Every structure is written in structure tokens, then in C-alpha cells.
Amino acid sequence: MEVTSPTFKQNAVHALHDAQLQKALGNVRAGFIDKRRKAADALPEFDALRDAARDIKDHTLAHLDLYLEAYEQKVTDSGGHVHWAETAEDARRIVLDICRMQNARTVTKGKSMITEEIALNDFLQLAGIKAVETDLGEYIIQLRNEHPSHIIAPAVHVNKDQVEADFRRVHDYLPDDRDLTEPETLLDEARRVLRAQYFEAEVGITGANFLVAETGSSVIVTNEGNGDLTQLLPRVHIVIASIEKIVPTLNDVSQILRVLARSATGQDMSVYTTLSTGPRRKGDPDGPEQYHVILLDNGRTSMLGTEFQDMLRCIRCGACMNHCPVYHAVGGHAYGWVYPGPMGAVLTPSLIGVDKGGHLPNASTFCGRCESVCPMRIPLPKMMRHWREREFERGLNPATQRYGLKIWAAFAKRPRLYNFVTSMAIPLLALFGGRKKRFSFLPLAGGWTRHRDLPAPESRTFMQQWRERESGKQRAAA
């Protein structure tokens, strides 16, 4: 897909003026936060489980080569095939080869961010193979020729009247009087259309939430059941997963599952958690005849051992974006590539380079809510700071920003000068702030005051107030 991350600022402005988007984003603010809070509060062990989940992934990453080996052996033992892919292109090629061997004309897909990352649908389309997204949200955005704007709620940017219009446009055989005004009737229509596709497809492609070294199983966690029909009905099931999806044992899966659904949708457990191990067994009445797993690197090995290693703990629950004020304001598409929100701001520069994704770590107020809700305790703000440093070191941010930072640094490194200048400037600003104590216009601060007032400072600086407070304390003690 086209990367528009370098124009994040313009994307954001565009998003802020998009009335449909702003209406839809209200659902993110209203929906996810309360549900997560309630589910987390109802489980006293929740925070201890977050620690356990973090430790499991840290342990796994430290032994990743060995767990991958063990996993591969188990998949092979159960009659499955493991393919290794260093790059997105390699992974796409492997998928195509398998499809060609089956003379596949249609593939169904379960919801999978990794196939978005490797832009699989467009590739298959070019090769003459129809790729059908079966998750309701993914199906909607496929009709709209868009990409997901959220990692677990891909169509969260779309309102129901837009979905109706898309269905009427594409399902043009529907009678005009068919009611498509409510989510229920829209879902029924999608269900009906997609049912036929599951049976028609020769190949079903899913991602994986986990790969289990103990058993060689791939795990998907879903609510709709489309992922299960995708991996159950076609002759061939292909799993695409990046290498850090490995966990050692079933018990480790259990620990992480307890934080995954609660953090994502506020459910104690998602409706369907399915473990697939190899192809159909002798005597089995259903299930795929072939089972393939594609293990994809695509930049992960380069994150290991760096300050961005912790990002590899991510389980893609979406809690960070659900709680992010920047995501709430601009939505997911503004981030310009596959992964939005705070996790995207950290992951995108790692995967497509800081020259293209370097803007995203600036899309943060550093309020820290993402880290406070992350089930895997990933220090997202710290890593965004690392990226900002790299961006600065490589001279990638604009000149005004760089000079501004340099001027600031010159003051910050000279405390006496800093105190002197602020002690002169602050009272002056306080004076001009007037009785309202706000500026609706300030030279050089137009970027701020165009959208909101700037609060005027108090008449004395923090340092002055602090000194007075401390000396007051000393007097009281004496």
C-alpha cells in the first residue's frame, strides 16, 4: 500500500475536518475505554497477569531461535508445512505458489494485520486470484477500497449510512426496498454473501495471535467466527505470522489470553479461541487437507537487541490507540501505513524506516495513557522518544523545529540565563494576558491559537514560586 506517513501533519488536518470521520471516532471514545476498565476491575489478578504476560514474552524473545525450532518440529510432526520468509515479497511469493498449486481462483481471508503489512490482497488480485475479506469490518473496507483504520476494529472510521451506500453500490442486485438502515440488516446481508465464499474458496488464509512451541498449534482469537470458517472449509489453510508470535506453552497462551480480550474489547474471553494443529487427520470428517505456516521476519530480527525490542511483545489488542488522545482526534488513516496509534508510531519507523515513518513518534502528547493500559507493559512513550532522538540525529525534522530545539537547548543548558530570561518574560506575558488570562492570538504561536486559546502564565515562574515555598517551609521548621 501507499505510505503516507511522511505527510502525517496534512493527513491529520484533513482528518480533523472530515465530519463523517469525527462522528465515527466518537464511538472509539465512548466504546472501548469503559469496557476495558470494567473487565480489568472485575479481575483482581489483572495487573499481576500483565506482569506475567510481559515476562513470558521477554523470556520467549531471549530464546526465540530455540522456540522457533521446537515449533517448526511440532508442525512438521503433525503433518503441516513451515515456510520461512525474510521479506514481505518472499511471503507473498510463497502464498502465490501454494495458491497456484491448488489452481486457486478464490481465497477467503480471516482478519489479519500481517497480510495488510505485506499488502497481500493487491498482490493476489494482480495474479488473478480473488481475495475475499470475511471479517465484517474488513469486508466493509474492502468494498470501499480502503485499509483498516484500527487494528481490531478496521472499519471504525465508517458510519452505518456509509456502509449502506457501499452495500447498495456493490450488491447492486438488492431490491431498493430492502432495509439496510441498521447494523443488524447490514450484517445479515454480509453474512449471506460471505457464506457462499467460504465454500467456493480453494484456500483460506488467516493470521495468528499465537504460535505454540509446545504443540505446533496456531491460535486465532475472534468474535465473528469468520476466521474459523476460513480455516475450516477450504482445502488448504495458510497461516501467516511474524516470528515473534511464538509462545512456549499452552499455559503461556492462557496467561496472555486473560489480558488480551479484556484489553481489546473488554470481554473476559473472545467468543472463539481456536487452536489449529496440522491438516485434517485420518478419519476426520472435515478440516483442510493441507496446513501451511509462513514465518515472516520482515524487520523483526533487526529490532531484537535494540531499544525497540520491547515492541516485539505487542499482542495487537489495540488498547493503546483506544486510549490515545491523538488517535481519538485524527483516527487511524492519518498515520499513513498499516499500524496506527501509539503502537504504530513505534512500529512503523522500525518496519519501513525512520525516513518514512519518523513523523509518527511526534504524534504524541506523551500523556502516557498508552503505556498505562498496555497489557504487555510496553514503554511506548519511551520508545517514541528514542525515535525522536534518531530523527533529530539524522536531521530528518524540519529546519524550524531543529532551530527551535537548538535555541531551547541553549537556554536549558544555562540555568542562570534561563531563569533570568523567564523571570523577565513571564510577568510580561501575564500582564498581556489580561483579565481573561488567555491569549486568543500570539505572534509565532498561530499554530496553537488558531484552534484554541493559549493560557497566560501566572505572574511568577515556577522556579520563583518553588523557592518561596521552600524558604517558607524552612521558616516554619525553624
Place this chain on the structure above:
Amino acid sequence: MSARDAIMGKLRKTLGAGADDATRRETVAKRLAKPPKGIVPERGQGSDAHKVKLFCQMAEAVAASVTRVRSPERVPKTVSDYLRAKNLPASVRMGADRRLKAMPWDKLKSLELKYGPSDGFDEVGVSHAFAGIAETGTVALLSGKDNPSTVNFLPEHHIVVVDAKDIAGDLETVLSGLRRKFGKGGMPRTLNFVTGPSRSGDIEQKIILGAHGPRALHLIVVG
């Protein structure tokens, strides 16, 4: 160099494997041989009666319906009552699971029984669960010769029979049960943990039941 070697090479270089490789291997082998238990929520612990009660509560909280019966003999009648209450045709799809087959279905003359995998045209499927999990109201279903997985997903209504004695407090207990049944590291082709009927919140975050899987999940707890 193959992709596998390239990826493994990078991993080993970064992870510092080499000198202490033996220790790392031992750590991994140990964990795989003896999976750590981890943190198990208090909520599911207690007497058997508590577990069954919690299981029913949690399942109902996620929009499943539950009927409790005293013995397996009562299951066919319960199924037929369900069909009547929901105004469904007197026909059910199921696997040849011997626990289900042993039930007195023949007493219900008008009920049509279809065995084998679902073709997508069944209103009602009946499965027997391997286990129930009280902490979340979940049932565990295993695929196998007599247990088609399609029955769990294609019918509009899914009825799952679970023995009260198979209801565990937590997921870990069920995982241990699987290891006993299939041997260490062994698994059925498909293991479905099902918690309530299929749903989607993809349009304006409004939760609707019956996305691609069954619109309704009815649990029959036996014993």
C-alpha cells in the same frame, strides 16, 4: 542461504547464542517439558457446585442460554423443547460422538437426526464438549472422527452438551486434561474454545449476535 538459515543466523547473532547455548537449550527444554502454571484467577476456584454455578452465570453473561438436566437421558427431550420454544424445524445435525449417540433420541419420533459434518444448511447443530471452563463460561470442543468442527460454526443454533463433572474452574485445568488425553505436546486437529454465540461490533461499535457463526448458543449441563 535459505531464508530459514538467514533468519536463524540473525537471531543467534543477536541473542548471543554460542558459548552459553547449552544453558539456553536446557531452559527451553525444561519449560516445554514442564509448562509453568502461572497465575490462575481465584474466581474459578472452590467446590464443584461453585464451579458449575459460576460456569452457568458467566455463560449467560455472554448471551448463551443454559439448561441444567440431571442425566444424559434427559438431553434429547431438552433439545426438542428448545427447538419448539424457538420455533425451529425438528431436525438436528451432530457428529457420531458416542456420548451423544448413547442418548435416547429414538424416543422422539418426529425429530430428524443428521450425522456427519454440516453442509451449511442446518438450522441446529449439537456437539458434546470436552470440558467447560467456569472462569469465563467457555466450552472446549475437540475435532475428531466423530466430532466435525463444522457443526460448531455453520448451523444457526448451536447446542452444546457438557457434563457437570467436566466443568473446571480455570483454563489451565482443561489444558492439563488435554495433555492427559493426547499425550504431552499432542493436540486434536482443531480445538475450539467457545464463549457465547458469534457476534460483531464492526458497525458503529454496536454488538450484534450472529455474525458468521451461530446466532444462538444453548448449553445443556448434565449432572
